[in-house]
Each structure stands twice: as structure tokens, then as C-alpha cells.
Amino acid sequence: MTENKAHKFDKVIVVMPAFNAESTLKKTYDEIPKECVDEIILVDDFSSDQTVAMANKLGLTVICHLKNRGYGASQKSCYDSALKKEASAVIMIHPDYQYDSRIIPHVLGFLSSGICDVIIGSRIRTRREALKGGMPLYKYISNRFLTVFENLILGQNLGDFHSGFRAYTRKVLDTIPFQNNSDDFVFDTEFLAQAVFFGFKIGDVPIPSRYFEEASSINFRRSLKYGIQTLFVMGKFIIQKIGLAKFKIFSSNLNRKLE
Numbered sequence: 499m500t501e502n503k504a505h506k507f508d509k510v511i512v513v514m515p516a517f518n519a520e521s522t523l524k525k526t527y528d529e530i531p532k533e534c535v536d537e538i539i540l541v542d543d544f545s546s547d548q549t550v551a552m553a554n555k556l557g558l559t560v561i562c563h564l565k566n567r568g569y570g571a572s573q574k575s576c577y578d579s580a581l582k583k584e585a586s587a588v589i590m591i592h593p594d595y596q597y598d599s600r601i602i603p604h605v606l607g608f609l610s611s612g613i614c615d616v617i618i619g620s621r622i623r624t625r626r627e628a629l630k631g632g633m634p635l636y637k638y639i640s641n642r643f644l645t646v647f648e649n650l651i652l653g654q655n656l657g658d659f660h661s662g663f664r665a666y667t668r669k670v671l672d673t674i675p676f677q678n679n680s681d682d683f684v685f686d687t688e689f690l691a692q693a694v695f696f697g698f699k700i701g702d703v704p705i706p707s708r709y710f711e712e713a714s715s716i717n718f719r720r721s722l723k724y725g726i727q728t729l730f731v732m733g734k735f736i737i738q739k740i741g742l743a744k745f746k747i748f749s750s751n752l753n754r755k756l757e
């Protein structure tokens with residue numbers, strides 16, 4: 499499937515943590531450049547709609563959670579499955595048709611050339627563009643504050659720490675003990691803190707994004723909880739760095755190496 503590639507990966511797997519994505523899944527799938535992707539895995543987190551039927555219809559590899567286990571737990575299932583299937587690069591994309599997956603070949607180029615180990619799709623190229631794209635003002639403001647703070651603590655210069663488009667080389671997923679992370683949304687923050695902790699190079703590329711009713715399910719309360727948990731992760735990072743305590747999210751991934 500992957501001929502004339504602009505990258506050196508043997509197997510590129512796209513993973514989608516899905517929850518009630520029936521109405522947006524096909525559009526998301528249609529936009530993915532199939533010529534540079536070998537397999538698409540969808541993890542269904544016990545959706546109450548027809549997400550699984552739609553995924554089967556599209557020919558995706560489908561993994562079903564038998565109860566709602568959370569967004570972080572879904573990503574754990576995504577990455578476990580991609581690693582078992584010998585992925586050499588993994589792209590995580592929300593199936594809510596919010597992220598423009600035309601950037602996939604470019605992202606693979608950055609990973610493949612060794613310029614970066616992790617790439618984040620940044621929804622915030624400019625304030626005007628983000629708000630015009632429909633990002634709710636409160637999400638924009640909280641994202642900016644959190645992102646500035648996270649950059650400061652982690653020594654990065656990223657545009658959007660909270661994006662639903664992320665790409666990694668296999669080595670990143672082999673190294674980071676993501677099984678120790680939260681099963682909730684803060685999984686994403688923990689993962690980036692871990693990527694920094696383990697010395698991976700993180701970069702971002704602008705990703706055109708769309709906001710519409712179905713593309714945004716997290717309400718204000720969940721966002722607030724996520725924001726507070728993000729601050730706690732930054733605290734853990736500092737405490738671990740200066741050696742005051744050790745946290746399991748920053749432990750070495752012995753299990754994976756022994757497998």
C-alpha cells in the first residue's frame with residue numbers, strides 16, 4: 499500500500515479513540531490519505547450509537563471496550579494494539595472530524611527524518627484563525643494559559659498541548675510507560691510530560707481544525723477538571739526532576755522491554 503513514500507516507516511497505523519462518533523467517523527476516514535497509511539484501528543469506548551457498525555462497514559480494525567473506560571483507557575488500548583501489530587509509526591486522531599488529516603504525509607516526513615519523535619497538530623496558529631474556526635472562547639483562553647505554563651515547566655515551545663492529533667515513532671510508545679497513566683483526559687498531558695522526561699523531541703505543525711456541535715463533547719466542568727489535573731501533572735514533573743519524589747508515570751518501562 500505504501501509505495502513512493504516520503505518516509506521510511508514499514509508500517510504506519512492510525513488509531514482512533516472513539517466514543518459516539520457515528521456521525522463524524524466516515525468523514526474523518528474519507529479524509530485520511532490512505533496511500534501513506536497501512537491500517538486504521540478504532541477503539542470503541544462502549545458507544546451508545548452505531549460507531550462500531552460504521553467502523554466495520556469502513557473496514558477498520560475494531561476493538562470494543564465492554565464498558566465505558568474513559569478516553570485515556572481507550573488510548574492505552576489503541577497503542578497496545580498498534581504495537582502488537584508491529585507499527586513503526588502511530589498517528590492518533592480523534593474521529594470527530596475536527597482535525598484535517600491532510601497533514602499526515604508531512605508529519606510522517608518530520609518523524610522519519612529524525613527531526614522530531616513526536617508531532618502535535620496545533621489548532622492555534624493564530625488567535626483569529628482558532629476563534630474563526632469556532633473554538634469556544636473559554637477553551638481558547640484556558641488552552642493558551644495552560645499551554646504557556648506547560649511550555650515554561652517542560653522547556654518546550656509548542657502551540658497547543660491539548661490537541662487530538664498526535665503522531666509518534668514506535669520508540670516513543672515503547673519507552674513511555676503509558677499504561678501507568680490516567681484513564682481520563684489527563685492521559686494526554688501525562689504523555690507529553692513523559693515524552694519530555696524521556697528526552698524525546700516534540701514538534702508541532704499547524705492543523706486546520708473545525709469546531710461544530712459533534713466535534714466537541716467535553717463540557718465546561720470536564721474541561722475545568724482537566725485543567726486542574728494538568729497543573730498537577732506539571733507539579734509531578736518538577737518534583738520528579740528535582741528528585742523529591744518518584745512517580746510511576748516517569749518510571750522506566752520495564753514490562754515492555756521484558757516482553
Ligand SMILES: Nc1nc2c(ncn2[C@@H]2O[C@H](COP(=O)(O)OP(=O)(O)O)[C@@H](O)[C@H]2O)c(=O)[nH]1
Nearest residue numbers: 515516517543568569572592594713714715716
Ligand atoms: N474514549 C472515550 N472518549 C471520549 C469520552 N468522552 C469524550 N470522548 C472523546 O474525547 C474527545 C475530545 O473531546 P472534545 O470535546 O472533542 O475536545 P475538544 O475537541 O478539545 O474540545 C472527543 O473526540 C470525544 O469523542 C469517553 O468516555 N471515552
Ligand SMILES: [Mg+2]
Nearest residue numbers: 594596713714
Ligand atoms: Mg474535538
